[in-house]
Structures are given as structure tokens and as C-alpha cells.
Amino acid sequence: MFKREDTRVVEVGNLKIGGGNPVVLQSMCNTKTEDIKGSIAQILRLAEAGCELIRLTVPTKEAAFALKEIKAASPIPIVADIHFDYRMAILAMENGADKIRINPGNIGSRERLQAVVDCAKERKIPIRIGVNSGSLEKEVLEKYQGRVTAQGLAESALANLRLVEEMGYQELVLSMKSSDVLMAVEAHKIVAESCPYPLHVGITESGTVWSGNIKSAMGLAMILGEGIGDTIRVSLSADPVEEIKSGRLILETLGLKKGGIHVVSCPTCGRTDIDLISLANAVEKLVQSYPDKSLKLAVMGCVVNGPGEAKEADLAIAGGKGVGLLMKHGEVIRKVEEKDLLSALKEEIEKYPD
CATH class of the missing domain: 3.30.413.10 (Sulfite Reductase Hemoprotein, domain 1)
Structure with missing residues (x-):
């Protein structure tokens, strides 16, 4: 099994992820990225609370261009979250993103994915490959009789990872999210058996501060306790600062963060x-x-x-x-x-x- 100390080291801005480095605590802005002042203000609050890596959605050209000014004011590295348009991934990297998050299956053709990978390779920008239990490929679902399973989630994650590897890039972080705690735990155990890349861990769509904290604490403790996971996010329907407060406490309780x-x-x-x-x-x-x-x-x-x-x-x-x-x-x-x-x-x- 590839545990924290065994994984490759990926550099994101001034952060080192994987290879036994401290588990990185991250969150995601809930501002419109085009709102530059609002996004910067939220990032500063998050950084003060202990956030070490921040993700912003980039659905438009305006959002991609806004990254340049946001990056200049941010004390922590910026991750651009891309869902469908490969051009937004390229624009985000051109405007200063320290890392991008994509689901290769949503990007489109192999040529479009290759264009994203080539840009990342040229600029030495890591890619987080993220898959979600709510958007598994049709063939994966058919293999398991239409059911979402931990095995299917893991297979989808590894297949997308290999696809980018085949394009000649290895500055990668992998994530596979599920709102089902036990499914997420099992999927991470399966992937850790063969994946040498750092893993970003979280229980997606976990809920409100009350229910989301309970689900996240259980899931993250079970996964991190196995020696798996290099970055985390506590996903809550709340002010993102609450995610950082909860994440810090989880890491401190597990002895993975001092202070x-x-x-x-x-x-x-x-x-x-x-x-x-x-x-x-x-x-x-x-x-x-x-x-x-x-x-x-x-x-x-x-x-x-x-x-x-x-x-x-x-x-x-x-x-x-x-x-x-x-x-x-x-x-x-x-x-x-x-x-x-x-x-x-x-x-x-x-x-x-x-």
C-alpha cells in the first residue's frame, strides 16, 4: 500500500504535497471568481484561519482572467476548478493558477485533454484528477449493474489517472469523492494499493455544519488513520472558514498537525x-x-x-x-x-x- 510517506512529491506553489510532508488543509471559495475583491477578501479570511491551499471555480473567461489579480493578492496557492471547457483550464494556467482540478471524462476529446496536459507540462503546473461518485462513466456503472460502488469509483479514478500518465505527465494528485462515508473509505483503500500519487481526501456534499462535520470527521479519520491522504477538505454547506476550523481540529486530533x-x-x-x-x-x-x-x-x-x-x-x-x-x-x-x-x-x- 502507498501510504503518505511513500507517494510522489508534488509541488504546488510553495507547498509540497505527498512524500510524507504534512497533510495540507484546503477549502474552496464560494464567491463568484469574477468578483475579485470578494474572492480576495474570503481567501484572506481563510488563510488567517489556517487554510493552506484554496480552490476557485473557473467557468468563464472572466473568471480565468480574474485569477491573475487574485493570485497576486493571495498568501496561499490557487487551484483552478474546471468542469467542462478545456479552454478554461488553459486560460487559468496562463493567468497564474498554481494547480488545476479536472475530471478528464468531462473535458471532451482526447485531443482537448492533451492540450490541457501539454499546457500544464510546459508551465510545470500540477493537475488534480478528480472523479465523483455522482458522475461515473456509463461503462463503469454498467459493469456493476447500474450501482455506484467503491470498486467502480476506484476503477474510474485509476483509469483517468492512467490516461493522463499516457500523455507523458506525472505531476498529479488524485481525488475520488463520495457522500457515502464507507464507500469513500473503501475506495481510498483500493486505490492506495497501486497509486503512487498524493491523494486529496474529502467526503463530498457531506451536509451542514452539524451533519457534515460528523460525516467528515468519521470518514477522514478512517482514511487518514490508515496512513492514506495528503491533502484534505471538509466540505460543508457553510462559510468556508468553518471547513478550515473543522479540518484543523481533525488533523490536530489525529496528531497530523501541531499547534x-x-x-x-x-x-x-x-x-x-x-x-x-x-x-x-x-x-x-x-x-x-x-x-x-x-x-x-x-x-x-x-x-x-x-x-x-x-x-x-x-x-x-x-x-x-x-x-x-x-x-x-x-x-x-x-x-x-x-x-x-x-x-x-x-x-x-x-x-x-x-
Whole structure:
């Protein structure tokens, strides 16, 4: 099996994908690419949240031409997403795209695909070959009695990959998306057996912040946990910044990204004499302002078990009736009124060494 450390290294702008390099976190703008100011503003917000690679749709000439100005203002590499028109892929590369995403089956004739590959080869621009369970080739569906299967998804992905390989290009990343979590997991396992290229992983059309996060966390954890996957996107029907926040937490939880404040909080019980739910949510929001801090923070609901449960945390709060204990490495350092707990915690976070 080709795991992260075994795959080829593909360079996208200043990023190195594959070959054991850190898993890259990406998202996609939901602005109209022709809206240059709006697209740049969203990219800057995403980059601040931790996005490392951003994709923009390029359905028109105006969108392709807009890439030049967007690229100049973007702190992170740009991927141009092309669906049908091969000319848009070429225009996007001519206007500064660091990478393009295509589904070869949607591009048209072999000659048109060859024109895209030749342009990418000339400019040394990587291609992400992306296939989707919702648009499998007719012959693949017929082979499996009209059903979409993990095997069929994998076969389609590998066939499209080989097609571009035959055209003499190997600066490739492969993705195969499905909204079915278990199908996506199985397809990635099949492909990883024979594919030496980096894999972009995600559960497509996963849903809202609530349902999409659950599906994405399950699917990505199962795939990444196998040592498979070099870039990820959490696809949500939400502000793209939410995708980055969720993706960062998934990678941090799996030990695939360093940094960030890891918050643990108790589920509350009858002993809780503090508004722990509001406090925990406020703490979770607070720590997002410190992406470069690396520590574990516990929010506990009572002073009976809280100190013991928080011993392994770097910083902790244990709430009481109208008050709370502020702790560092399991030792009580301050007793604070409930209304001042958040601000006191903020002070300690800022003093904590990076």
C-alpha cells in the first residue's frame, strides 16, 4: 500500500504535497471568481484561519482572467476548478493558477485533454484528477449493474489517472469523492494499493455544519488513520472558514498537525453549579484567536472532581457556585469569580509560552 510517506512529491506553489510532508488543509471559495475583491477578501479570511491551499471555480473567461489579480493578492496557492471547457483550464494556467482540478471524462476529446496536459507540462503546473461518485462513466456503472460502488469509483479514478500518465505527465494528485462515508473509505483503500500519487481526501456534499462535520470527521479519520491522504477538505454547506476550523481540529486530533489549543470539557451533571455550557463555548471561541499556541485546556464543571480531572491539562478551570479555580499543570493558581473566569483564563493563555 502507498501510504503518505511513500507517494510522489508534488509541488504546488510553495507547498509540497505527498512524500510524507504534512497533510495540507484546503477549502474552496464560494464567491463568484469574477468578483475579485470578494474572492480576495474570503481567501484572506481563510488563510488567517489556517487554510493552506484554496480552490476557485473557473467557468468563464472572466473568471480565468480574474485569477491573475487574485493570485497576486493571495498568501496561499490557487487551484483552478474546471468542469467542462478545456479552454478554461488553459486560460487559468496562463493567468497564474498554481494547480488545476479536472475530471478528464468531462473535458471532451482526447485531443482537448492533451492540450490541457501539454499546457500544464510546459508551465510545470500540477493537475488534480478528480472523479465523483455522482458522475461515473456509463461503462463503469454498467459493469456493476447500474450501482455506484467503491470498486467502480476506484476503477474510474485509476483509469483517468492512467490516461493522463499516457500523455507523458506525472505531476498529479488524485481525488475520488463520495457522500457515502464507507464507500469513500473503501475506495481510498483500493486505490492506495497501486497509486503512487498524493491523494486529496474529502467526503463530498457531506451536509451542514452539524451533519457534515460528523460525516467528515468519521470518514477522514478512517482514511487518514490508515496512513492514506495528503491533502484534505471538509466540505460543508457553510462559510468556508468553518471547513478550515473543522479540518484543523481533525488533523490536530489525529496528531497530523501541531499547534492549536486543544479544549476538553466535562458533559455536566447535577453537581454543576456554574453555567458550564456557555463557558465552554466561550472558551472554544476564545482559543481560536491563538492558532500558534500549543497546549491542552480543560473546562470542568465542579470543584469536587474538576481539579483531579484537569491534572493532565496545561491550563484548566474548575467551576464552583459563582466561582472557579484556575489551574496550571494541575496546581491551583487562582480563585476567580464566575464573571471573571474567561478574562482570567485569557490572561493565562497569553502568558503561556508558545
